[in-house]
Amino acid sequence: MFEPALKSCQKTHVYDSASAFGLLLSGDPVLYGIVRLSLAVSLSATIIAAIVALPLGAALALTRFPGRAAIIVVLNASMGLPPVVVGLVVYLLLSRSGPLGFLGILFTPQAMALAQALLVSPIIAALTRQTVEDVWSEYRDELTAMRVRPMRRVTTLIWDARFSLITALLAGFGRAAAEVGTVIIVGGNIEGFTRVMTTAIALETSKGDLPLALGLGVVLIALIIVINALAWSVRRFGELRAG
Amino acid sequence: MKGMRAPASDLPIVFEDTSVRARDIAVLQRVSLVLGPGAPTVLLGPNGAGKTTLIRLAAKLAAPTAGRVTWGGKPDTDGNRIAVLFQRPVMLRRSAAANVAFGLSQRAAHDRRRRTTELLTQVGLAHVAERPARRLSGGEQQRLALARALAREPEVLFLDEPTASLDPAATKAVEDVVRAVASSGVKIVMATQNLGQARRLAGEIVFMLHGGVHEHAPAAQFFDAPQTSEAEAFLRGDLVV
Numbered sequence: 001m002f003e004p005a006l007k008s009c010q011k012t013h014v015y016d017s018a019s020a021f022g023l024l025l026s027g028d029p030v031l032y033g034i035v036r037l038s039l040a041v042s043l044s045a046t047i048i049a050a051i052v053a054l055p056l057g058a059a060l061a062l063t064r065f066p067g068r069a070a071i072i073v074v075l076n077a078s079m080g081l082p083p084v085v086v087g088l089v090v091y092l093l094l095s096r097s098g099p100l101g102f103l104g105i106l107f108t109p110q111a112m113a114l115a116q117a118l119l120v121s122p123i124i125a126a127l128t129r130q131t132v133e134d135v136w137s138e139y140r141d142e143l144t145a146m147r148v149r150p151m152r153r154v155t156t157l158i159w160d161a162r163f164s165l166i167t168a169l170l171a172g173f174g175r176a177a178a179e180v181g182t183v184i185i186v187g188g189n190i191e192g193f194t195r196v197m198t199t200a201i202a203l204e205t206s207k208g209d210l211p212l213a214l215g216l217g218v219v220l221i222a223l224i225i226v227i228n229a230l231a232w233s234v235r236r237f238g239e240l241r242a243g
Numbered sequence: 244m245k246g247m248r249a250p251a252s253d254l255p256i257v258f259e260d261t262s263v264r265a266r267d268i269a270v271l272q273r274v275s276l277v278l279g280p281g282a283p284t285v286l287l288g289p290n291g292a293g294k295t296t297l298i299r300l301a302a303k304l305a306a307p308t309a310g311r312v313t314w315g316g317k318p319d320t321d322g323n324r325i326a327v328l329f330q331r332p333v334m335l336r337r338s339a340a341a342n343v344a345f346g347l348s349q350r351a352a353h354d355r356r357r358r359t360t361e362l363l364t365q366v367g368l369a370h371v372a373e374r375p376a377r378r379l380s381g382g383e384q385q386r387l388a389l390a391r392a393l394a395r396e397p398e399v400l401f402l403d404e405p406t407a408s409l410d411p412a413a414t415k416a417v418e419d420v421v422r423a424v425a426s427s428g429v430k431i432v433m434a435t436q437n438l439g440q441a442r443r444l445a446g447e448i449v450f451m452l453h454g455g456v457h458e459h460a461p462a463a464q465f466f467d468a469p470q471t472s473e474a475e476a477f478l479r480g481d482l483v484v
Binding site: 141241 | 302304322325327329333336337338345346375391395
């Protein structure tokens with residue numbers, strides 16, 4: 001009874017896929033504009049998060065104080081923060097009546113980068129803490145015997161764990177690039193201004209414009225594979241050079 | 244010259260009735276010992292004798308649970324004139340030269356480069372200066388760690404079984420450097436269970452067993468006429484447990 005409809009649907013999907021690759025190959029300005037903005041927002045978010053989370057994770061790995069275990073538990077739990085909740089919190093902070101309303105950046109790419117940075121910071125900080133703690137257990141005696149000062153310990157450990165920390169940054173970037181709930185709340189999915197790949201895919205699918213949604217999906221997956229391959233190559237090359 | 248002071252010496256390092264307990268196990272038991280300047284001191288004894296713990300206390304990497312340790316008559320030290328070479332030194336993930344330069348961070352860049360080259364030459368590793376430290380052989384890594392320790396211009400250098408996992412050629416290379424360092428005036432305190440090595444390097448022997456010091460004597464006297472049956476058995480090559 002459903003067979004004719006199913007066949008028709010399959011034909012449509014084949015047609016949509018062909019159209020999607022057509023858009024990709026023709027260099028469709030709308031599609032590539034969305035891709036550029038997505039990259040800019042997610043990379044900015046990852047850089048902001050890295051600046052905060054790398055030293056934070058390292059400091060947490062190297063210090064001992066009451067309540068540290070509780071902070072680690074909260075940090076690890078924060079890796080699974082619901083994006084819509086983060087989006088809602090950032091929305092409340094940045095809205096006109098919120099404490100950061102004076103910045104006037106709600107529904108801008110800056111707000112989206114800020115929200116994504118909040119979302120991925122716990123991931124980078126938690127993975128950094130674990131990585132640096134492992135390296136510290138190996139380096140502790142040596143650095144202590146060399147009387148290396150605490151700040152230099154942090155920079156030394158981060159530098160020596162740099163190839164492993166690339167993985168932490170990648171995990172953060174992957175989460176930022178793939179998430180939709182946060183950016184749709186604080187960005188508003190405004191065409192040509194705050195529309196990124198994930199929000200565009202959601203919108204175009206709901207509108208039935210499957211070629212654009214599929215094209216963006218292909219680009220999103222390809223981007224993540226390319227960035228991971230690049231990071232893997234950097235890591236491998238670095239390991240060969242630095243040992 | 245009023246007001247100028249010579250750098251404070253960490254020698255002698257004195258152990259006064261010092262003990263270390265870890266989870267009800269006595270690792271070091273009521274050790275009283277003086278490590279003064281002069282010929283190399285070799286801490287000799289089987290595994291578990293307490294040699295490493297003694298070094299960790301003297302290098303201020305651990306604290307005693309009873310008794311006390313003093314450095315140059317003071318109850319504390321900043322440790323800046325003490326260096327330690329571990330049995331398995333950790334190589335930083337950078338070149339051999341950068342590993343040495345790491346210990347010279349207080350110096351100006353040109354001085355750092357010059358001193359790095361000197362130290363690498365001293366330990367016979369100038370030809371691998373730009374190689375990743377972790378890709379060097381075990382013996383080369385041990386000599387590199389020695390150069391890194393010497394970069395701090397120590398007054399006392401502790402070596403914890405530095406050649407335990409090395410072949411004879413690599414052992415000789417390390418011993419040659421240690422001998423040269425000792426003759427330059429650096430106090431050497433080395434833990435080993437290798438009798439041949441103790442004979443080759445020691446000026447005095449501290450024979451340790453079960454966390455205690457059983458004998459402390461000039462090397463010639465210890466090897467010719469040990470005072471305890473345990474030391475005698477150890478020198479015979481018997482299994483001392």
